[in-house]
Amino acid sequence: MEVLTPAMMTKCDQETIEAGYPEILLMESAALGTAKLADEVIKEAMIYKKRDKIEITILVGKGNNGGDGLAAARILKNWGYKPKIILSSSRDELKGVNKKNLELAVLNKIKIYQFPDLKKEKFLAEINNSDLIIDALLGTGITGELRGNIKKIINLISQEAYDHVLTLAVDIPSGIIGKTGNTAGEALKADYTATMAAYKRGLILYPGRDYSGEVQVIDIGIQKETIEKYGDGLKIFNQQEAKKLIPYRKNYGHKGDFGKIAVLAGSRGMTGAPLLTTKSALKSGSGLVYLLISEEIEALTSSQLEELVGIPLPSQKGIIAEKAFEKIKQFSKKVDLLAVGPGLGSNTAVQKIIKNILEQLNIPLVLDADALNVINDLKLLKNYQGELILTPHPGEMSRLIGLNISEINNNRLEIARDFAKENNLSLVLKGAATITAASDGRTYINSSGCNGMATAGSGDVLTGIVSSLKAQGMNSFEAAALAVYVHGRAGEYAAAVESNYALTAGNIIDNLAAVWNELT
Numbered sequence: 369m370e371v372l373t374p375a376m377m378t379k380c381d382q383e384t385i386e387a388g389y390p391e392i393l394l395m396e397s398a399a400l401g402t403a404k405l406a407d408e409v410i411k412e413a414m415i416y417k418k419r420d421k422i423e424i425t426i427l428v429g430k431g432n433n434g435g436d437g438l439a440a441a442r443i444l445k446n447w448g449y450k451p452k453i454i455l456s457s458s459r460d461e462l463k464g465v466n467k468k469n470l471e472l473a474v475l476n477k478i479k480i481y482q483f484p485d486l487k488k489e490k491f492l493a494e495i496n497n498s499d500l501i502i503d504a505l506l507g508t509g510i511t512g513e514l515r516g517n518i519k520k521i522i523n524l525i526s527q528e529a530y531d532h533v534l535t536l537a538v539d540i541p542s543g544i545i546g547k548t549g550n551t552a553g554e555a556l557k558a559d560y561t562a563t564m565a566a567y568k569r570g571l572i573l574y575p576g577r578d579y580s581g582e583v584q585v586i587d588i589g590i591q592k593e594t595i596e597k598y599g600d601g602l603k604i605f606n607q608q609e610a611k612k613l614i615p616y617r618k619n620y621g622h623k624g625d626f627g628k629i630a631v632l633a634g635s636r637g638m639t640g641a642p643l644l645t646t647k648s649a650l651k652s653g654s655g656l657v658y659l660l661i662s663e664e665i666e667a668l669t670s671s672q673l674e675e676l677v678g679i680p681l682p683s684q685k686g687i688i689a690e691k692a693f694e695k696i697k698q699f700s701k702k703v704d705l706l707a708v709g710p711g712l713g714s715n716t717a718v719q720k721i722i723k724n725i726l727e728q729l730n731i732p733l734v735l736d737a738d739a740l741n742v743i744n745d746l747k748l749l750k751n752y753q754g755e756l757i758l759t760p761h762p763g764e765m766s767r768l769i770g771l772n773i774s775e776i777n778n779n780r781l782e783i784a785r786d787f788a789k790e791n792n793l794s795l796v797l798k799g800a801a802t803i804t805a806a807s808d809g810r811t812y813i814n815s816s817g818c819n820g821m822a823t824a825g826s827g828d829v830l831t832g833i834v835s836s837l838k839a840q841g842m843n844s845f846e847a848a849a850l851a852v853y854v855h856g857r858a859g860e861y862a863a864a865v866e867s868n869y870a871l872t873a874g875n876i877i878d879n880l881a882a883v884w885n886e887l888t
């Protein structure tokens with residue numbers, strides 16, 4: 369599902385209208401989708417009242433977002449509801465299709481208030497008595513900080529309404545900036561958002577994502593080709609995508625058919641990370657997982673996981689030594705993929721080994737954690753002869769490209785996309801709303817996950833899942849995107865039992881089975 373900026377969406381609207389599709393028809397489709405979602409939401413909220421007793425308040429701004437709300441009011445009235453409209457302005461400020469929809473609302477005898485005429489108490493009483501608020505104040509046409517009556521309305525509801533009232537946003541919660549997900553000072557929190565034609569970035573980037581609730585995309589008649597033409601390749605990765613990509617398992621396969629993986633990880637004091645990675649690879653479909661690890665701790669890690677095959681490597685002070693490379697090189701011929709990094713340590717020996725790996729091997733590589741921390745020349749990545757998947761968190765990304773973490777977080781999408789393109793690799797930039805970028809510009813924003821996953825070892829688990837999927841024959845970008853989704857979803861399952869507070873990386877692994885069952 370495409371994710372657009374408001375500017376891209378406007379181009380889609382314009383092209384559709386110029387091709388002869390009447391604007392008012394687009395608006396009617398938007399309104400119908402909104403009304404249908406309102407109807408579903410009311411059922412889901414189990415408001416057992418006759419339709420005409422259900423209090424629906426529609427907040428209407430002067431622009432086309434307001435026009436959607438006005439038309440939705442008319443449709444809901446037709447379905448037996450008795451919606452009320454609160455205009456942010458006086459009636460005569462509405463123009464064009466919005467004026468037309470206002471006239472139709474009047475014709476249909478819908479009660480209409482003008483906010484400037486309402487006393488604060490009356491306005492708040494209307495809000496607090498509502499079973500459902502439909503927020504059609506501001507959509508993608510927002511510019512600058514909130515101002516005027518709309519600012520007053522949003523502030524009053526956010527700060528003075530007694531309780532949060534069930535809210536459905538039209539297109540995007542009012543006050544959220546569609547391009548960035550930031551607020552224009554304040555925004556109205558929604559439980560549901562009916563968004564038109566495609567996701568907007570602001571619905572999926574934080575903090576906007578927290579304001580949007582459950583998002584439903586409404587088909588308003590804009591053609592898929594048009595959306596693809598004006599989009600920039602950014603898509604949301606959700607369950608639907610995940611189900612499409614899940615690797616097929618043949619019934620007559622043997623353990624070697626599902627990918628042989630070598631994990632190069634761990635050092636003295638860091639025995640948990642390699643175990644989390646190998647275990648999650650085994651729990652994601654891999655038939656055979658080897659752990660290449662410092663000989664000083666090999667026996668210890670191997671004793672903790674029955675399915676694991678431990679391969680001891682020469683080491684010094686618990687960290688693999690430079691001469692371990694020859695053994696790694698030999699061993700790499702036996703496997704389909706090498707995953708490198710979790711808990712490996714980051715001294716000069718590790719640095720040389722990573723350099724040698726990048727200069728001399730050609731099997732698919734997944735690089736994480738310490739493997740990323742020791743890279744001081746990006747040419748090594750660009751010139752690698754095989755496929756590469758990198759899974760940095762913002763701190764590791766910051767070290768790799770020399771920007772600070774806040775610069776990265778403010779520009780996650782572009783940074784991930786440019787890095788993947790420039791270095792010809794697949795990149796997973798972790799964090800809330802993880803981004804997966806391909807070398808050809810395709811980019812996914814992940815839809816699953818929860819804040820409890822910001823916990824030690826969570827990234828090691830992801831490395832295991834990515835490696836497993838890639839070794840099962842998927843292409844690198846899709847393996848990475850699917851792994852990120854599965855990891856996030858397993859985290860959601862884990863949090864449902866453990867809470868976000870108590871969630872640990874091991875709980876994510878424990879819930880992988882539920883996710884595989886859900887997706888297959």
Ligand SMILES: NC(=O)C1=CN([C@@H]2O[C@H](COP(=O)(O)OP(=O)(O)OC[C@H]3O[C@@H](n4cnc5c(N)ncnc54)[C@H](O)[C@@H]3O)[C@@H](O)[C@H]2O)[C@@H](O)CC1
Binds near residue numbers: 391436510518519
């Ligand atoms: N263009 C089209 O053909 C379609 C547009 N649709 C709807 O139209 C919306 C976009 O409509 P518009 O471009 O008219 O824009 P909006 O309706 O989002 O907002 C424009 C209005 O908000 C005011 N405004 C802007 N920034 C403000 C701020 N910071 N504080 C207070 N007021 C502010 C402007 O003065 C203007 O009156 C979409 O979000 C969607 O809901 C849908 O009807 C589908 C078709």
Ligand SMILES: [K+]
Binds near residue numbers: 433
């Ligand atoms: K809105």
